[in-house]
């Protein structure tokens with residue numbers, strides 16, 4: 001596996017999970033724990049979960065676009081968030097579908113950062129009621145613009161199938177198979193870069 005590339009600290013790959021919901025009753029809680037456990041089971045992988053709702057990022061109000069030369073960070077919360085993205089080697093975006101797209105919370109957090117995303121890979125896990133993928137079209141477009149390599153296949157989950165309506169895992173083996181497939185593809189992409 002990745003053990004051949006282990007650093008002296010024993011960590012080879014830092015993965016940041018980025019959930020999209022700020023709702024206290026989010027259906028993503030159990031799913032995020034599940035993904036975290038699947039990743040942490042691999043030697044040489046360290047996992048962190050971004051709590052965007054606690055970070056109190058302002059809406060983007062920078063006079064200079066974050067992707068442009070001359071952009072400087074003036075908010076402490078934005079600096080902390082940028083550092084977190086910078087430290088990560090790869091990402092797992094957990095994307096609830098809100099009106100056919102990602103949440104405003106997730107989009108705003110993405111928009112605050114540019115070069116710290118560039119050239120890294122991301123697994124996308126999305127859930128909705130209908131087709132497991134409507135939010136993905138919007139999301140994939142955004143990831144392309146920030147130059148994040150999207151790991152295929154995107155993990156599409158549906159309430160009433162893999163997840164119960166409250167977000168509890170309803171079909172553990174189906175969920176595990178999908179997450180493991182995506183995680184393996186992420187590791188393969190990371191290995192190809194070494």
Ligand SMILES: Cc1cc2nc3c(=O)[nH]c(=O)nc-3n(C[C@H](O)[C@H](O)[C@H](O)COP(=O)(O)O)c2cc1C
Nearest residue numbers: 021023025026027028096097098099100128129130
């Ligand atoms: C503002 C809002 C918009 C939503 N839009 C959609 C939608 O377009 N498609 C869908 O399948 N579910 C939609 N839902 C239902 C969500 O899929 C469901 O509430 C889910 O639990 C939201 O994720 P969360 O619990 O992690 O916040 C929407 C929910 C909210 C709060």
